[in-house]
Amino acid sequence: MTTALNTILKARSVAIIGASNDPSKRGNQAIRKLHADGYEGAIYPINPKASEILGFKTYTSVLHVDADIDLALICTPAKSLPDILDQCGTKNIPGAVVLAAGFTEAEPDGQAIAEATLQAAQKNNVRVIGPNTNGLFNLHNKMNLVGVQDVEPGNIGICSQSGNMMLALATEAKRRGGLGFSSYVGVGNQLDLNLADYLQYFGDDDDTKAPVFYVEGFQEGRAFLDTCRKVTQKKPVIIYKSGRTEAGQVAASSHTGSLASSFALTRGLLRQAGATVVEQSDKILSIAEGLSKLPVPKGGRVAILADGGGHATVTVDALVDAGVELAELSSETIAKLRQLLPVAASLTNPVDVAGGTDEDPSVCADCADVILADNNVDILMIIGMYGGFAARFNPALLGNELDTSQRISELSSKYGKPLLVQSVYAALRTKPIELLKDAGVPVFIWPEPAVRCTSELIAYANARSRNAASPLVMPDGPVAEGKYILAKITQESRAAFYEHEAKDLLAAYGVNVPGQFLARTEDDLAKVVEVLGNGPMAMKIVSHDILHKSDAGGVMLKISGEGAMRSAYREILANARAYNPDAHVHGVLVAPMAQSGVEIIIGVVHDPMFGPVMMFGLGGIFVEVLKDVAFRALPMSQADAREMIEEIQSSNILDGVRGGVPVDKTSLEDLMMKVSQLALAHPEIKEIDLNPVIVRNDGYDVVDARMILNSKGD
CATH class of the missing domain: 3.40.50.720 (NAD(P)-binding Rossmann-like Domain)
Structure with missing residues (x-):
């Protein structure tokens, strides 16, 4: 190709x-x-x-x-x-x-x-x-x-996919x-060659340092992701995806299915593959310029060299908002800067020259050289009015400033570290600014675009390292018990698993599943204490015609004693018949009440563009209201699972709030990887919905599990 x-x-x-x-x-x-x-x-x-x-x-x-x-x-x-x-x-x-x-x-x-x-x-x-x-x-x-x-x-x-966007x-x-x-x-219409083919070409093309894709729709989304994962090991890939209200037509028969139809899915999968996803069209070119010209940083610690407090403060605020780490300059660096700058200069990051470059712009290059030599600094941003000293103070400074621009342009390759410039004179395209641009230094008019470029550069470096170090995990194949469970369901021509079957399948792949007992008749409840003990129980309707059990009044909690269980059994069946008179009721599932913890959701859907995709987020009844979820394509790596946990906006809840104990994230990652193995081993399962899973500091409980086969069951 x-x-x-x-x-x-x-x-x-x-x-x-x-x-x-x-x-x-x-x-x-x-x-x-x-x-x-x-x-x-x-x-x-x-x-x-x-x-x-x-x-x-x-x-x-x-x-x-x-x-x-x-x-x-x-x-x-x-x-x-x-x-x-x-x-x-x-x-x-x-x-x-x-x-x-x-x-x-x-x-x-x-x-x-x-x-x-x-x-x-x-x-x-x-x-x-x-x-x-x-x-x-x-x-x-x-x-x-x-x-x-x-x-x-x-x-x-x-x-x-738009000629006007290119223009x-x-x-x-x-x-x-x-x-x-x-x-x-x-x-065009991608009748033959498609986006993945073009990405492979740009990945191999020596003249291209950063391909930019404007995408309205993928025809072979999985092929694009696989190609992107390989190409981003060599160069950054910048993508703007339009039509962000829908990422694919997925049947909304579960929480996972309904939430998957969002731009968040496409964005998560593209970033998993290492791509830089731009969500504002006016930022495409500035980010592409920076990523195409700058070396990949070894870390994310940023230093600022400024000639004014205002722009320095704006830049620091933007960096902090973007989650970028400010570098802590070494004592040796501070001592060297003290020799170059006036007494009024601020020598901690951000470094403010306090007028020390007004009469001699070359001091800016001297300071930049010192800062980039610091092992605590990965990236340098020169902020303020560089490029306009001759225009503002004295035309005689132009020669000095041009020489300084040449020196600055050589520092990035000298130290192998990114260097960006933000200048109020960038829009005027002064000669010192144009020299920087022609030499390959990205120059920005405002601090925020410079910061956005910096944060995306760091994110690209992290994604490239992650994908290189953490391989995708594939299953060895379906386990025997899993094949048996699937065969039984297909023989009965059912699309939906019974809850106990879904949990049995999870257990077959090593998931810790609480004990459970299926009561087909009321008299079966006499055996519950013998099997599960006599603690408080949760009782739920089992019917492939009733997926959302709570909506049907099919769930009762904290039931203790055989008499109370019998009464709850009758009430659950009555509620189910009232909710759906034609529903086939297979029985009532009894399980010990789970310990308290944080409710999360783990789901898998088969997206029509990208194939199997995992979703993670806070669970319970508010999952579709909050929509605070993360997505990754399967197969995924252990690092992907870890990033999903940290990516959701409410991830701090998992770390414990108001004296709460942090949950066991290691066991949570393990659960996600086992669900991934199950989904990949059984592609005939269209949707997996574990909601809620209660996670604690000592593990987790899968409280509810739903699985749905595709229409063919194969």
């Missing part, structure tokens, strides 16, 4: 099928742009009715071109595509960019045309970009088949200066 895309995006010859003498047509614009940009490859206009277009000899068909062709830009209507792709196949053209719309999204016969086009592409081994794409470009190859103007070559790749990024890059793009692919 990468080989085909490499040939397409670095094509040495392009055929323009549907070339035209009409300047308003893409078949004319593409030729003009290639020629104007100095494209060094061969250009072959294809038009059976013209002998020459824009000075280029035309051909009636690609079959009449007496040379190899790497790429076909097809500008003809949708219905012509199958025949054209047949010709491309005969000519051994490896790839085609299809501009035409009129497929599944428009024409009544669009689906049939799409199928015929795909069959022709596959039969002829021609890889298709699009259809319904605005094209592609490779600026290092001077091949611009989009026609966008004034785009500078650089190291940011773009893959977008917005290109326009912003032109306004800001100092950054450019390697290649762009307009995804």
